[in-house]
Amino acid sequence: MSRNQEGEAPLISGGSRRQVSLFDLRVRDEFANDEAKGSAPVSRAANYVTPGTIVTKEMGFMRGHGTFVNPSDQSLVASVVGAVERVNRLVTVRGIGGVYYGEVGDVVVGRITKVMQKRWKVDINGRLDGILLLSSINLPTGELRRRSAEDELGMREVLKEGDVISAEIQSVYNDGSLALHTRSVKYGKLGPGTLVKVPSSIIKRRKNHIHNLPCGVSVILGNNGYVWISPLPNGRMPGTNLEEEDADGKNTVLEEIRITKADRMAVARLKNCIAALSKSWLPIYDTSLMYAYEASTKYECGELLRPDVMQEIGELVRQQMALEGAGS
Amino acid sequence: MAYRTHLDDLWEQQIRPDGRTPHELRNITCQMGIFHPQASGSASFNIGNTKVMAAVYGPHEVRSSQKKHHNPDKMIINCEYSSATFSSNERKSSTKADRKSMEISSNLRSVMEHIIIPDIFPGSQIDVYVELLQDDGGSYSACINAATLALVDAGIPIRDYAVAITATMSHSVCMVDINAQERGQCAELTIGVLAQSNEIIVLELANLLQNFYLKDVLDEGIKGCAAIYKILEEAVRQKFNKMEQSLV
Amino acid sequence: MAEVLLSEEEKYYLVLGVAQDIRVDGRSRLDYRSGDVEVNTVTNSHGSVRIRLAETDVIVAAKVDLGVPKTETPNQGIIKFLVDCSPTASPDFEGRGGDQLAETICRILSSTYAKSSSINLKSLCIVPKEFCYIVDVDILVLQCGGNLLDVIAMGVKACLGTCEIPRASGTRYDLGKPVPVFSKDEFQFDYLDVSKAPVIVTLPRVGRYFVVDATLEEESCSKGKLAIGVAPDGSITSVDKLGKACYQVRSIAASVQMAAKVGVDVNKVLSDRINKLKLSKLHSAKPWPPKPEEGMDVE
Numbered sequence: 013m014s015r016n017q018e019g020e021a022p023l024i025s026g027g028s029r030r031q032v033s034l035f036d037l038r039v040r041d042e043f044a045n046d047e048a049k050g051s052a053p054v055s056r057a058a059n060y061v062t063p064g065t066i067v068t069k070e071m072g073f074m075r076g077h078g079t080f081v082n083p084s085d086q087s088l089v090a091s092v093v094g095a096v097e098r099v100n101r102l103v104t105v106r107g108i109g110g111v112y113y114g115e116v117g118d119v120v121v122g123r124i125t126k127v128m129q130k131r132w133k134v135d136i137n138g139r140l141d142g143i144l145l146l147s148s149i150n151l152p153t154g155e156l157r158r159r160s161a162e163d164e165l166g167m168r169e170v171l172k173e174g175d176v177i178s179a180e181i182q183s184v185y186n187d188g189s190l191a192l193h194t195r196s197v198k199y200g201k202l203g204p205g206t207l208v209k210v211p212s213s214i215i216k217r218r219k220n221h222i223h224n225l226p227c228g229v230s231v232i233l234g235n236n237g238y239v240w241i242s243p244l245p246n247g248r249m250p251g252t253n254l255e256e257e258d259a260d261g262k263n264t265v266l267e268e269i270r271i272t273k274a275d276r277m278a279v280a281r282l283k284n285c286i287a288a289l290s291k292s293w294l295p296i297y298d299t300s301l302m303y304a305y306e307a308s309t310k311y312e313c314g315e316l317l318r319p320d321v322m323q324e325i326g327e328l329v330r331q332q333m334a335l336e337g338a339g340s
Numbered sequence: 341m342a343y344r345t346h347l348d349d350l351w352e353q354q355i356r357p358d359g360r361t362p363h364e365l366r367n368i369t370c371q372m373g374i375f376h377p378q379a380s381g382s383a384s385f386n387i388g389n390t391k392v393m394a395a396v397y398g399p400h401e402v403r404s405s406q407k408k409h410h411n412p413d414k415m416i417i418n419c420e421y422s423s424a425t426f427s428s429n430e431r432k433s434s435t436k437a438d439r440k441s442m443e444i445s446s447n448l449r450s451v452m453e454h455i456i457i458p459d460i461f462p463g464s465q466i467d468v469y470v471e472l473l474q475d476d477g478g479s480y481s482a483c484i485n486a487a488t489l490a491l492v493d494a495g496i497p498i499r500d501y502a503v504a505i506t507a508t509m510s511h512s513v514c515m516v517d518i519n520a521q522e523r524g525q526c527a528e529l530t531i532g533v534l535a536q537s538n539e540i541i542v543l544e545l546a547n548l549l550q551n552f553y554l555k556d557v558l559d560e561g562i563k564g565c566a567a568i569y570k571i572l573e574e575a576v577r578q579k580f581n582k583m584e585q586s587l588v
Numbered sequence: 589m590a591e592v593l594l595s596e597e598e599k600y601y602l603v604l605g606v607a608q609d610i611r612v613d614g615r616s617r618l619d620y621r622s623g624d625v626e627v628n629t630v631t632n633s634h635g636s637v638r639i640r641l642a643e644t645d646v647i648v649a650a651k652v653d654l655g656v657p658k659t660e661t662p663n664q665g666i667i668k669f670l671v672d673c674s675p676t677a678s679p680d681f682e683g684r685g686g687d688q689l690a691e692t693i694c695r696i697l698s699s700t701y702a703k704s705s706s707i708n709l710k711s712l713c714i715v716p717k718e719f720c721y722i723v724d725v726d727i728l729v730l731q732c733g734g735n736l737l738d739v740i741a742m743g744v745k746a747c748l749g750t751c752e753i754p755r756a757s758g759t760r761y762d763l764g765k766p767v768p769v770f771s772k773d774e775f776q777f778d779y780l781d782v783s784k785a786p787v788i789v790t791l792p793r794v795g796r797y798f799v800v801d802a803t804l805e806e807e808s809c810s811k812g813k814l815a816i817g818v819a820p821d822g823s824i825t826s827v828d829k830l831g832k833a834c835y836q837v838r839s840i841a842a843s844v845q846m847a848a849k850v851g852v853d854v855n856k857v858l859s860d861r862i863n864k865l866k867l868s869k870l871h872s873a874k875p876w877p878p879k880p881e882e883g884m885d886v887e
Contacts, residue, residue, distance in 0.1 A: 064536035188462070319622065389632070424630075426726045471674045
């Protein structure tokens with residue numbers, strides 16, 4: 013299908029740890045279009061709308077996300093691309109991609125951007141930074157008490173700029189910013205691992221977003237599109253939340269954490285699988301991840317970065333998901 | 341007394357110097373998501389040899405540099421237009437933004453403010469960056485079309501599509517989509533409209549146009565915008581179909 | 589460069605991975621990501637190339653103009669560089685934000701191509717002391733995904749290699765001064781010989797090891813990097829130290845050796861692709877609109 017002129021096979025192939033580099037540069041025909049226009053069959057969904065299309069002229073509907081009221085004739089008009097959904101009197105347009113709004117109960121992965129008085133600001137890929145109050149975290153010592161002035165001064169020792177955390181959305185403030193909390197063993201500061209960013213709309217909403225996969229890695233699929241992959245259970249930095257077992261009053265030193273090569277390969281493979289799923293706009297959840305992981309085993313980890321390999325994995329996963337859909 | 345050339349012969353048959361008929365647009369290709377996933381939304385819009393790329397970042401928290409004068413109930417729309425040094429036939433020798441770029445930036449920003457639902461994200465900031473790669477006439481209107489597509493790609497709620505085209509009257513014939521060669525010889529009217537309501541939001545005239553021609557040229561331009569809207573909408577629908585199949 | 593904020597834990601994971609030769613995306617220290625290159629991106633330039641390596645996306649365009657040679661080099665043409673970081677790559681590049689980065693890259697490119705060993709500037713001279721070609725190479729950074737300097741250097745080599753220099757068919761004399769004559773046939777052109785032009789291999793130091801083709805995260809974990817120019821025959825054309833790190837003599841020597849090996853491979857693949865691009869340009873006089881042609885793929 014591709015009109016690209018493929019580059020030659022890599023100069024040195026085979027063997028996982030090569031001595032010389034592997035450099036692959038393809039030549040694209042100047043008129044080639046790798047988006048393969050026209051290959052997807054045009055299915056005109058009946059409730060497809062585009063910005064500016066009138067959704068309804070009747071009165072009495074509440075406007076949800078993706079719609080707005082035209083002041084001149086009070087009709088409800090779509091403001092994003094997507095499918096119209098009506099639930100009782102609430103009309104929303106479920107857009108593909110777009111802004112992460114955040115709902116109470118969502119599991120998110122975020123990065124601390126600022127340490128302020130009694131709160132941290134967290135980048136959660138939303139239109140505003142999330143807020144993590146000092147009172148919304150479990151104290152490192154595990155006590156249950158009011159936060160004191162000393163706690164305020166010691167905030168940077170608990171979480172500083174750049175740290176990655178997993179949290180749950182507690183509530184939504186009036187201005188739309190999200191209040192987070194980490195008051196559970198599952199949440200908190202995340203230990204050695206890597207962060208992957210995908211569009212928030214392809215993270216499928218499930219009951220469970222923190223998975224300890226059989227391949228030996230844990231993955232946190234944040235509803236906000238930030239995904240954390242780590243060889244540690246629950247992705248968490250051990251010793252930062254003393255409600256876990258093995259609490260002996262000491263924080264684990266980062267340098268003492270040992271990560272095996274096999275774990276590293278698994279994390280890298282999973283990271284590339286997530287990128288492949290994201291590129292093909294496939295939903296990401298534990299099952300699709302496992303399909304992708306299995307489909308990727310015939311390639312070396314570094315080869316999974318090639319666009320043609322990513323596309324192939326996307327296709328295989330799509331087929332498997334179709335089978336699963338047909339079978340169930 | 342003007343001498344006749346072969347171009348005048350073509351004009352008598354209503355063929356323009358590049359072979360098009362007066363109402364024919366140049367070949368248009370547009371693509372969404374060209375910088376996915378680094379930018380929140382992106383698009384490229386090519387009309388003939390005029391090529392524009394646009395990227396949208398956001399909405400995100402207002403950056404500290406703007407925070408001091410920022411009203412937390414308002415949304416900031418930040419727009420910057422830049423043209424590549426190789427975009428015009430006469431090469432630009434510096435990358436510094438000149439006055440023309442700054443003027444186009446602020447005009448584009450007001451177009452974006454027209455279509456983005458006002459204050460839908462209070463306290464947030466949306467950045468729109470437009471880069472002109474090659475200018476062969478109609479660059480400002482191409483920038484508007486690319487920026488609109490990029491906003492749709494980012495999923496930012498907008499009232500309507502902003503589409504734009506150039507039109508003129510020459511040799512007593514209304515023409516649409518002026519290229520660089522024709523631009524030197526006749527007036528160039530850039531018209532931007534809101535696609536569904538046909539309200540004019542951009543109007544710029546370069547060179548001389550007789551005022552009794554203005555209404556005809558405006559009508560022609562609005563028809564041209566409708567054609568552009570169809571093309572943009574088709575591109576958006578294709579993207580939606582591709583993604584809709586994947587998302588259950 | 590647009591710095592990425594990372595936590596201590598992420599840095600620890602990344603740095604230790606580099607030491608174990610398993611980077612975050614599974615590559616070894618000497619692996620490149622895959623990319624592609626195409627020509628004729630901008631049709632109003634004599635040569636234009638768009639090169640992508642993973643997320644990094646750069647357009648390089650060359651325009652050829654007539655000019656007067658510099659007095660100190662009357663037999664040579666001139667190649668000038670200009671780098672522009674577009675804000676589409678990052679909001680940090682808005683306004684003058686990308687200027688410092690652009691200056692650094694521009695300086696390195698200018699010094700690389702000022703040497704006659706890289707490119708035969710004499711071939712750009714038409715009439716000594718009077719007329720020469722001035723090639724203005726403009727680089728536009730559309731997206732930055734790490735390893736920007738290397739990608740730009742590859743793009744420049746590809747662009748100069750596929751740039752159509754008009755052929756002067758002779759000189760005539762106008763008031764006693766020689767003036768070049770150009771043929772009316774626009775298909776009479778020459779390509780520059782880039783067979784000796786170098787590529788640049790940037791080696792950021794992550795922990796105690798060097799990596800090739802670093803991502804933005806890996807560059808954030810490195811305090812400094814070495815940018816080494818490598819010619820196709822493996823000789824080193826330039827070494828630039830960027831950043832704040834300090835090096836021992838033996839680590840510089842080791843990294844230069846590594847860069848030489850890597851650079852030879854990169855040059856080989858790149859030269860091969862440049863030849864393919866030149867062929868595709870010859871075939872590019874196609875009817876519009878384009879139809880997919882099966883037999884076009886030339887291996």
